[in-house]
Amino acid sequence: MAQNSPQQNMASLRPPVIVIMGHIDHGKSTLLDYIRKSNIVEREAGGITQHVAAYEVKHAAADGTERRITFLDTPGHAAFSSIRERGGRIADIAVLVVSAEDGVKPQTLEALEVIKDEKLPFIVAINKIDKPAADIIRTKTSLAENGIYVEGFGGSVSCVQISAKTGEGVPDLLDMMLLTADLEDFRGDPSLPASGYVLESNLDPKKGLSATLIIKNGTLKGGQFVAAGSATAPVRIMEDFQGKPLKEATFSSPVRIIGWDKLPAVGEEFKVFETKNDALEFAAAFAEQSPTSNEPLPDPESGVTVIPVIVKGDTVGSLEAIQKELAKLSTERVAVRIVQSGIGTLSENDLRNAEGIKNTVIVSFNAKIDATARAYALRQGLEIHEFNIIYKLTEWMEDIVAERTPKVLTDVLAGEAKVLKIFSKTKDRQVVGCRVESGSLKNGATVKVMRRDAEIGEGRIRELQHNKNKTSEVTEGMEFGALVEFSIDLAPADRLQAFETVEK
Numbered sequence: 412m413a414q415n416s417p418q419q420n421m422a423s424l425r426p427p428v429i430v431i432m433g434h435i436d437h438g439k440s441t442l443l444d445y446i447r448k449s450n451i452v453e454r455e456a457g458g459i460t461q462h463v464a465a466y467e468v469k470h471a472a473a474d475g476t477e478r479r480i481t482f483l484d485t486p487g488h489a490a491f492s493s494i495r496e497r498g499g500r501i502a503d504i505a506v507l508v509v510s511a512e513d514g515v516k517p518q519t520l521e522a523l524e525v526i527k528d529e530k531l532p533f534i535v536a537i538n539k540i541d542k543p544a545a546d547i548i549r550t551k552t553s554l555a556e557n558g559i560y561v562e563g564f565g566g567s568v569s570c571v572q573i574s575a576k577t578g579e580g581v582p583d584l585l586d587m588m589l590l591t592a593d594l595e596d597f598r599g600d601p602s603l604p605a606s607g608y609v610l611e612s613n614l615d616p617k618k619g620l621s622a623t624l625i626i627k628n629g630t631l632k633g634g635q636f637v638a639a640g641s642a643t644a645p646v647r648i649m650e651d652f653q654g655k656p657l658k659e660a661t662f663s664s665p666v667r668i669i670g671w672d673k674l675p676a677v678g679e680e681f682k683v684f685e686t687k688n689d690a691l692e693f694a695a696a697f698a699e700q701s702p703t704s705n706e707p708l709p710d711p712e713s714g715v716t717v718i719p720v721i722v723k724g725d726t727v728g729s730l731e732a733i734q735k736e737l738a739k740l741s742t743e744r745v746a747v748r749i750v751q752s753g754i755g756t757l758s759e760n761d762l763r764n765a766e767g768i769k770n771t772v773i774v775s776f777n778a779k780i781d782a783t784a785r786a787y788a789l790r791q792g793l794e795i796h797e798f799n800i801i802y803k804l805t806e807w808m809e810d811i812v813a814e815r816t817p818k819v820l821t822d823v824l825a826g827e828a829k830v831l832k833i834f835s836k837t838k839d840r841q842v843v844g845c846r847v848e849s850g851s852l853k854n855g856a857t858v859k860v861m862r863r864d865a866e867i868g869e870g871r872i873r874e875l876q877h878n879k880n881k882t883s884e885v886t887e888g889m890e891f892g893a894l895v896e897f898s899i900d901l902a903p904a905d906r907l908q909a910f911e912t913v914e915k
């Protein structure tokens with residue numbers, strides 16, 4: 412590297428950052444696992460047991476040279492779309508995994524939308540070709556039917572057939588990633604200060620606040636300071652994705668930095684500073700500009716029922732996704748409000764807060780729960796609800812919203828009849844002939860009497876006859892006779908409207 416001229420430095424090829432997308436169960440995780448297991452050679456004792464936000468592999472290109480590829484390990488479920496969309500922005504190339512058994516599915520198309528929005532070059536990987544029910548032609552047809560035209564099927568989208576389980580075709584897929592990267596000509600300048608994004612941040616019980624960053628350009632060096640949004644950290648404890656200490660890292664590498672003053676938000680861009688003061692100044696300016704995300708509680712007079720939620724999550728990403736999903740559940744009459752949220756273990760302290768707020772829903776999402784917190788909950792009769800899948804949490808929360816929605820009684824129009832003929836009248840009892848215009852009217856019903864567009868009063872149906880027989884109900888289209896108790900003389904073309912009181 413030392414003999415490189417600055418011009419050559421500026422023109423350094425940058426390893427591609429790959430995001431794997433596609434419908435649930437089509438094999439994204441299996442593919443990521445397979446590549447990780449088969450292409451990471453220098454593994455530490457014990458290997459990678461923990462979830463990592465991104466990892467790097469080495470793959471020999473067609474010309475024999477070893478090249479690096481970085482993979483984002485984004486959670487696959489739809490509720491993580493906020494991260495996935497950011498994954499799209501962070502990534503250089505997308506691999507769209509489509510099962511050869513199922514073809515294109517809703518989330519395949521969702522992923523395609525993200526790919527198009529981000530203008531990401533992409534490769535289609537037709538997966539599960541080892542399965543007896545795999546049908547490659549049908550899968551390619553299904554792709555074409557959905558506007559994805561692969562090579563040989565009316566288009567030029569690269570397509571590789573693989574089995575993420577047996578590994579068949581995976582080296583070809585890696586070759587295709589490098590080929591696509593070469594065509595796109597991704598470049599970086601290692602002489603610049605590093606820049607990139609926060610992939611994940613969490614609380615490490617032993618080490619403190621940690622975040623995984625992906626470097627998209629420049630070089631990150633020990634002794635510098637990083638700021639992401641309003642959070643800062645010294646570049647002192649820096650590790651690669653396998654937990655090995657690093658002194659320096661450059662583009663396309665994921666690095667873990669420990670020792671933040673607060674948790675940086677997932678997807679946030681990071682910047683590098685030479686002094687701690689500069690980093691703190693940047694963070695302070697950022698904090699001033701960004702509005703707080705806490706939604707105000709509705710006015711107690713408004714009649715809106717508030718469902719307060721305390722949620723502890725395992726990562727900033729999952730908390731963000733939960734916030735987004737729960738916000739969608741609020742209705743005109745019910746407001747779902749996260750009153751407290753955090754990362755890490757659910758503690759007795761969190762529950763003490765819950766006690767002060769009536770009917771608080773306490774949720775742990777993949778978070779550990781203190782033994783003392785459990786004991787406290789038992790004593791106080793508080794229930795801690797544990798989830799590890801976001802849509803399960805939202806489904807459950809939907810039920811809570813339905814349960815807590817205050818019931819209101821409303822009158823709905825059950826039926827309307829038009830007066831056709833007046834037969835007789837004694838005192839306020841009138842016998843009329845009518846036709847049901849819509850819905851149905853029941854014997855005994857109270858009716859509003861409408862004359863043109865005005866209500867002229869309220870009456871009551873005392874008897875109903877259809878085809879000269881007494882009946883209890885008449886329905887749309889029927890002509891019927893009725894004995895109506897009403898003080899004003901009815902006239903042809905008046906309308907009788909029957910209402911029903913329902914709970915909503």
Ligand code: GDP
Nearest residue numbers: 435436437438439440441487538539574575576
């Ligand atoms: P994801 O939801 O897209 O991450 O899908 P997963 O990787 O969890 O895969 C879903 C299921 O399909 C799992 O049971 C996998 O073992 C299985 N699977 C994934 N890829 C293959 C494959 O190439 N062949 C076979 N036979 N099974 C696969």
